[in-house]
Amino acid sequence: MLLENKTAIIYGAGGAIGSALATGFAAEGASCHLVGRTAATLDATAEKIRADGGRAETAVVDALDAAAVNDHADAVVRESGGIDISVNVITQDAVFGSLVDISVPDFANSMAELMTSQLITTKAAARHMIARESGVILFFGGSDHANKVPGLGNVQISFDAVEGLRRQWACELGPHGIRVVTLLTGGIPETFPDIPETEPARQGIIDGTLLGRAATLSDVGDVAAFVASDRARSITGTQINISCGACGD
Template structure:
C-alpha cells in the first residue's frame, strides 16, 4: 500500500496509460479522480475501480480549458478533502507538415499537450504548498528529446513539457512539492492499435513498431503506471525535476 490514503487526480484516465495509472494507484491504497474529456469512459473506469473496492470518482474535464480542470480539482477536494498527487496524462497526437499546418492545429496541440499540464499544476499547487507536500507527474514522451520526421508540432509541445517539469520542480522544491516526468516510447494502448489499423497490414505495422525496440516488444501501460506509483510515493523523496524514460533502450540507439 505505497500510496495509502493519498488522493490523486489523473487526467485523460478513460483509457490506456491513464486508466492503468488509476488502477495501479487504487491497488496501492490511493483514492482517485478520473478527469477525462469523455464522460462515459471516465465513469466506466471509475465504476470498475469502485466495483473492486476502490475509492474513485469521474469528472468530465477538458484540460485545455482552465475552468474545467479547476472544476475537477474542486470536485476532488469536495469528495476526498485534498489533492496529494496530480498526473498530467491527457494528450493528443497532432502530426502535420509545418508549412501546411493550420493555426488551429498548432493551438490545439499546445493547448492540450502543454498548457493542460500547466492548468492542472496551477490548480493543485496552492494546496500542496500550504500542506508542504505534493507530487506532480507529467506524462511526456520520447518525443520530448528526440525528433521523428513527420510528427510536427507534437515534439515541440513535449519538449516544452520537460521544460515545464524542470522549471516547476525547481521553483517549488523548497515548498515540499516534487515535479517529475515520465517519457514513454511506443505503448501498447488503444490509440496505438487504432494507428496500426490505418495501414493495409496492421499486424506488419505492429511488428515493425515492436522490432525497433531492443526487447522486441512495446511498453505495456502497467509498466508506465508502476513508474508513476514510484514517483508519487514516499519512496522517491529526492527525485525532482527529472524524467524517467521507458522505451526499452530505444532512445540510446544511434542507428539500426
C-alpha cells in the same frame, strides 16, 4: 500499499493511459478522482477499479476551463483533506505532416490547447500542495532529443514543450517539498488501434527497444505508482525512462 491514504487526481482518466495510471494508483491504495469530458469512459474506468477493490470517483470537467478545474480541485480537498498526486494525460488534437506544409493556425491552436490544459491543471494542484508543503505532479510522454523521425508535425514538439514546463515547475515547486517527474515512453503499442494499418508502427516501437518488447499499460501504472510514492521521495526534476531502452542516454 505504496499509496495508502493518498489522494490522486487523474485528468484524462477515461483514456488508455489515464486508465492505466488510475488503476496502478488504486491498486496501491490511493483514492482516485477520475476527470475528463466523457462520462461513459470515466465510469468504465471507475467500475473496473471498484470491482478490484479500489476507490474511484468521477467528474466531468473540461481541463481548458480554469474555473471548473479549480472548483473540482477545491471540492477534492474539502472531501479528502488534500491532493497528493496530480497527473494530466490529456492530449491535444496533434497535427501530423511536414512542418513546411502545416497550417500555422492549426499548429498554434493545437500547441495552445495542450499547454493551456497542462498549465491549468498543474496550477490547480500546486496551489493546494504548496499549502501542505508536499505532493507529486507527474507528466507523461517525455522528451527524446535523439528523435529523428520526419512527418511527426507537432507531436514530438509537444512533448518537448511539456518537458520545458515540467522543468520550470520542478525548480519552482521543489522548495515546497513538491516533486515533479515525467514518465518517458517510446510508445505504448496497446494504445494503437488493433487494425492492420497500425501494425508497422506498433512493430517499429518494439524493434526500437533493447529488450525486444515495449512497455505495457500495466508497466505504466506500476512505475507511476512507485514514482508517486514516498519510496521515490528523492526523485524529482527528471524523466523516468520506461521505454525498454528505445530512448537512450
